[in-house]
Amino acid sequence: MTTCGERIMEMLAEYGIDIAFGIPGTHTIEMYRGLQSGRIRHVTPRHEQGAGFMADGYARITGRPALCMTVSGPGALNIATAMGQALQDSIPMLVISADNALPSRNLGEGRLHEVHHLERAMEQCSRWSHVLMRPDELPRVLARAFSIFRSERPGPVHITVPLDVITADASHVEPVLWPAPVRPAPHPGALLAAAERLNAAKRPALALGGGAVDAADDLRALAERLDAPVVLTQNAKGILPPDHPLYLRGGPGSEAARALLRDSDAILAIGTELGETDYDFSLSAQMLDLGTGDLIRVDLDNAQLTRMARPAIAIHADAALFAAALLPLVEKGAHGGADRTASANAAMAELPDRGYGAFHAAMLEALPDLYLVGDSVQPAYAAPDHFHPPAPRSFATAATGFGTLGHALPAAFGAKLGAPDRPIVALLGDGGVQFTINELSTAVQAKLPVAVVIWNNAAYEMIAMNFRDAGMNPIACDPTHPDFAALARSYGCHAERPATLNELKAALVAAQDRDAPTLIEVQEADMLAPAG
Template sequence: MSATHRPLGAQISHMLKSRGVSVVFGIPGVHNIEMYRGLEEAGLTHVLARHEQGAGFMADGYARASGAMGVCYLITGPGLLNSTTALGQAYSDSVPVLAIASCLDETAARKGQLHQMKDQRAAAETVCAWSETALTPDAAYSLVDRAFGEVASGRPRPRALHVPIAALGAPAPVFPAAPPKADPPRPSDSQIRAVVDRLLAAHRPLFIFGGGARGAASAIPRLLDQTGAAAFTTYAGRGLVPPDHPLLFGSFLARPDSADVIAEADLVIVVGSELSECDLWRTDLGHRSAMLRIDIDPAMLSGHAPDDLVVQGDAGALLQAVTVAIAARIDNRAPAWSAQQIVARRDVWRAAVAAERPGIPEICDVLRDALPDDAMIYSDMTQFAYAAKEIWDMPRPGHWHHPYGFGTLGYALPAAIGGAVARPGLPTVAILGDYGLQYTLPELGTAVELGLSLPILVWDNAELGEIKDAMIRAQIAPNAVVARNPDFIALAEAYGAKACTPETLQALARALSDALEAGRPTLIRMTPALVSLG
């Protein structure tokens, strides 16, 4: 097909390929088949999901693993709506996803059309950075490039592009060459000096690193040594500080008495974190000092006290510059924090997790030791993950992904599929609960089709354990928290996957290692009896 005679649907696929996209997740339907006309010719790989929510989660998982845009192709109306849970999760967790959906050509005068809804564009806008309809090829091309440009220069979040069915099938001119991309905002020399001055004036500085600080990973250990600062990480920031660093408090921010520790600091530096409810589970951080806030999103830099310092910019560029500037003024400072007291505090917090969720810490230790350092983990909303996020230190950043703010069930399996596609040959693991697995269980078929050596660790406590515990704490008689589970082993084998229920911790470690080499997914059912059985 000549480049000058392609329908718009095919041109969009070729344009995506030219912008660096290699994989698209989706489901073809009668309305969006023109988007599939040019897929193979463009050199794109299409991964067939079993549900549009799964396609959205796969695009999310791919983006988190690769650092590139995740793309999904959707059909009009219900296909787009099915994906909005995944798009909402991507929005909450700052994940770059581009959803491209067909839409009806006209909805005002004609009613009762297939897949018709009142306002498809507005529906997607509720969970995306923006949602726009392209009525012409030029508009479609402009919006695609706008999505890629904004993600490169600002906070990454999902975008939705809707293209009318007739336009997708109509001839379209060739898309333009890629425009230059803007860089993220960079701090000025005066801002860098102000940050350095604040750090050197502090006697007991404390850093809090969030997932948005990932670009600064190489600078962070040096910065802590230079300043003598201690550090917390958010759940999303795990791995930014080496796990064996003596002044790392870990990812225990949500422990209520972490506020007492934070109150001891004379400067709190928050880098790349919203400090959201899901980071703290309390109304305020607990600091009594001034705060230094560094974030790429200006919305995070408002509402601060007069003595605080806020800097908008890329955390990686800023902290690299700060380490250079500090080195020119001082050698490393002796820490004012006690490493022994930090270890003791971490031990207390781990013991609290173990008391709240018996058996899970021991299983976490076994799994962590059995996994290679470059393993990438995707977890779901399950008690197992809630405990693991606090006690499972990561050897490198950006290798544990969880549906944080939006908190969607069913995330882990399809997201892990997307992550495994992004990192062929590298270890990827899904961790989820017995109930959450059933939200997106059919995506197991996709993992089998792709031949992914994907361990799927299922915490089967035969109940909605977190909700049951919450009801008991609220003095509500537990209700609707027990559902009849299927035979997960038989289900997995019916899809063509491997499956097992290890009876000891040693057998669990062997099963995990075998699953990473299996050539197909393996469902590994874990039960609370694992610890008592040894």
Template sequence: MATMTGGEALIAALAAHGVDTIFGIPGTHNLSAYAAMKRHGIRHISPRHEQGAGYAADGYARSSGRPGVCLTTTGPAILNAASAALQAYSDSVPVLFVSPGMPLRHPGRGNGLLHEVKDQSGAMAAILGRSHRVTSVAEIPLAVAQAWTDLTGGRPRPVHLEIPLDLLEERAEVTVVDPVPATTCTPAPESVTAGAAACAGARRPVLVVGGGARRAGAEVIALAEAVGAPILATSNGKGIVPEDHPLFVGAGLQHRCVLDLMDDSDLVIAVGTEFAPSDWWIGLPDLSGKVLRIDVDPAGIVTNVVPAVPVVGDAAVALRALRAELDRPAPAGAAQRAAQWRDRHRQAARAEGEPWLPIVSAIAEALPRDAIVAADSAMACYYGALSNLPLHRPGAFLYPTGAGTLGFGLPAGIGAKIADPDAAVLVLQGDGGTMFTVAELAAAAELGIALPVVVVDNGGYGEIRNEMADRGEPVHAVALGRPDFPALARSLGCHGVRAADPAELTGAVKAALEADRPTLIHVREESRAARGMA
């Protein structure tokens, strides 16, 4: 046991769980935690807004596979991070959000204390489903250990930890709790046997890989090769299987040909995916009676699609068990079947992403094979890059799928670069989303990281402009003018350039990957939305 403040108890507990980086902003109520960081070997990254801190912790977690940590102060600070918490929740990303809260003996109806919120923990619990408010200094290390089991066991989702601000300053005897050994969810043997039988009987299988298989890429490929299944990836599954694998069809499930492939298949093997409408934009086909679903979440495994064969367990463990029970040669012609569907998917992707193909192709030419792309909820990303930019490593495509927040790309890219400093990380976003978190260019400049930030400009909220026009209603409130993005970047300590054509864009990205600081690269988009804005 050691005597320490609640703030140091928090930092000591995080350090004991392997945390070496925290994203956040200091405030009046969390200074005791900041006082202890250097003593415990923790590096602090200072985004310019708490929402950016949350997205950066999210990007750190997605790219590294380790939980990210976001530390804010009370009230408006943690509420600023709430959108990031929602995004992490919707995409099953392990981020620990920590904030002070009102004192233990604070009046129930309030008295106007600085940053007062009536029920801050309740507000975060409404978003995340769980928020733990501790009630003593001695409880803090235990609360961190419990939170860590939620972050690293089963389906990874964010957690909020609230520490009353008086406890952060109070001193008490504390025992730091060692990390609880991680457990792996092993599927029931009978479900594995049923799954193997379904695979053995399939003649035209297909495999859909989602973000829940991020640590099971080799196992996904092994099963797909064993049963001869073409492979599709969701947006969060993009990169888990290298996109030049002979069985890989494509990333992005929003194309008509994907529904046709589902109809053509007699078994759909779904690994770590929700079958969420945010992936299946045009709706799900009838999958009755032909889904083998592998998921670590017992409740999630019957959400959106009820499988014929449910296998509840860790993706890698379940896939290895299925592969071990299979004893038959793969169907002949699997690679040819995958190639046919790959051609159809590529045609659909190119047609949908046609306005952004020159930009995407120029970026692809500049990126190394193991690059990471942090994308925003922008047309250039979900129409352009999702299905047309090949990526080849798990966690290579950081994209805000479920909540669909704007402003995610830049801070998420910063988090990814902090997690893997040697990786080539590129940010891709639109002009509208850029303005949500543009201040994080200053944070990136301060870090001195080589980070290309490609801003694809159509003059405003292009998707919403098109929806208004398609509804036959007045188009308004969507044009954002023409900010001088390169000058803005330079004013915040970054390089700022314009690329007038694909060759210039390729050269600019290559140079930015070797630069002494971030580089904003401004590109004009030629699209229906851009013409409408003009």
């Protein structure tokens, strides 16, 4: 007999799932039986939130979903925060939770891990949440999940599988995959209208988000043909290399970037939410002010085309298909793009940075192919203006959108599992790292040589600044912390405390040749000039 749990794992392997994160539980045993074939690697985190963050990190660097397996109740609700972060950032993730048997679901009888209508709770942090009612539904339920991953705006999918369904005989269920729908191509009329408006523009600009990273080559060519400055969100970093004359070195929330966009007579925005955490964190109005130029907006999610800014032309399409179709329709122009970009970059260069620029430059000098995962921490907040990687899929941060703390540590471990040959660095504060520091144990067991940089200022400094801006002394913003180096060594990690940028670079390089994480604790006072 082949149980439904076994059939699930067999079909997921056929769909390309090659890694699963989970903590075994009484109700998930039959899914673990399906791991015995060895086609899917299993990694055991120390908390389900860590499982979700690892799957998030894996998907950000590879573009592919990973699997998370939980029990219902505490397991599912523990992973909900990680799913919320992935939902906000459009990161694919498949979460399967075992639940009580169908006859006893939602009766309030005190069953193990009981949650009333688990699927309803999880739909708040999912693109789709569904209960598998019988094994025969499995092929089309998985087809729906992978349709979301491959042809829609991605995000977490949650599938609840009751215990009597997991253990049911699924020998008769053919493990045949359904073809995935193709992503939407741009409407020909809308495409021509966009080309005509861009060809007529005198001061065009591009605003690119994370949804555009897989169209990087065509978008670089498009920017060059239009002679248009390019503004990149944090998730879009690397679409243009830092030495490109059309690359604006400030993030879209910088005054230089906002001024450039407001001065443009046509803005082509692709794969970006135009959200406040990228474009204007002080946003007080309901809509983003992009000036009076025509906004041409392209997004895989048609609902996104109605949010934050009214477009002159709204195009529901995949970024790569749109860019490839638009490129031959655009005329080569001379619009002073390099000069406009240089002027904005000069304005950025005049702003004080206290040393964040040197800090980020040092990391890239040490590890040119670096993939940096930033938490909600001061140097990650500075990254939009100061971290300039040479290629896409080189930077991730939880400081946008959902804004979780502790994401970077397990996400960096997931990234290393997805790209074992790339140097991976997690960057967290002394407060945020305490949310997930137990996952060091996971990385030691998995032999992951990730550099974990802790930025120690003995504070939740951003919140403390908010208190001071509100005319108050900070309250509850001074968390105590352990001896991080001693704690790391107790887990089996290496630990270093560099006091200069040169020492930091040496520590980052040395971390790559080990078989376990290296915790690198830096004091903010050693890295930055005094405030004021």
